[in-house]
Amino acid sequence: MAEDSEQQDDRLPADQRLDHLEQRVAEAQRKEALRTGKGPAPDANEQMGQKVLATLIGGLLGGTLIGWLLDKLLGTWPALFITLMVLGTASGFWSIIKMSNTKTKRDH
Template sequence: MVEEQPGAEPTSSSDARLDRLEQRVAEAKRREDMRAGKGPPADGNEQMGQRVLSYLLGGLLGGALLGWLFDGWFGTGHVALVVGVVLGAIGGFWSIIKLSMRS
């Protein structure tokens, strides 16, 4: 039987078990963070893509909503809706172009 020196690192097979335990704990923490929505933060490209998508959808939906309201107020059929969607798409793309020129 070998006695260990005070303060010396143990060299038995329990090291392998401790390593596996640490790996399992780290994996469990990672899974819990993903489940709780604490995943890794979004990088710059992902943020830019989300901003582009929001500009495009915002322009389309905003133009469609305004066109639908104008159709209801003025009784123009669906003309204002179509014009609103087209103008919203143009506005969305214009915002995306301005964003790309800044970056």
């Protein structure tokens, strides 16, 4: 502890030293939680944002992949590819609109 003179100031009263120690312990616990992946759980807004992003990307990629596969099978390149890519994107946006219009428990 004597080597840790920059972390602890012995000239401070005992109460202030305890407060300083509590702050250092809290900071160390926060850093450890981040390091081990046990940080705070994501809040509802972050979860909704991730859900919106996944819905949009899923619609776009799903429509594109299905369109590409059908075009390869049927030899209609690029008609189904473009059509299903647009429809997949539109369905992703439609799902996002429906999500934004639903009431949450908080809204009641």
